[in-house]
Amino acid sequence: MVWIAFAIVLGIDIAYLLLIGAQQPYPPDAFTVPFVAAFLVLMAGMLGLSLLNSATIVRLRPALRAGAAGGLLVIGVLALFSIGLPLMVAGALATGAAVRSLTGRRRTAVMSEVIAAVLVLVFLVSGFEVTERLIVCPPTGSSGGGGPGFVLGGYHWECVDGQLYMHSGFCNSGSGTVDSNWNVTTICH
Secondary structure (H helix, E strand, C coil), X not given: CHHHHHHHHHHHHHHHHHHHHHCCCCCCCCCHHHHHHHHHHHHHHHHHHCCCXXXXXXXXXXXXXXXXXXXXXXXXXXXXXXXXXXXXXXXXXXXXXXXXXXXXXXXXXXXXXXXXXXXXXXXXXXXXXXXXXXXXXXXXXXXXXXXXXXXXXXXXXXXXXXXXXXXXXXXXXXXXXXXXXXXXXXXXX
16 A cells, blocks of 8 residues: 555656646745655655564555644645545555554554654644745736735735735725836725
């Protein structure tokens, strides 16, 4: 099960990078894509590492597999309309492997699985919170957007001639103005 999950995650990561690389121009939240790709490499690394037979790895095997399972299932749900379905399959396989690796183990192994899954999810949510707010503005022109945030709440942003203006909260309605360079800026109400 672990080999299949490992192969799925690596294959999806490569396909994701090729798909995103073919799309131009890069989105303003350009750091989210590398974060997701690196997160998938981390999940594949945890699964691959759990296949080794050293004494230390055998003790950590349940935690490695459970951490990868939790991360893959959650990112699979978040990305369900793009790369999510195969990631959920890989997460289900990793979950089965994590449960099977508990055979004959104590409660500490179960606790290590829970702790590993929680730590991976904290890392995933923190990564999204940070990378979605690292906006790259184009040198000229104007653009804007926003997002809900997982923990810190909603936000919206504007780029005007390479200058970023970040605001907390949602922009549900607003009015536009045009500056002397014919750039449109939005004022939220």
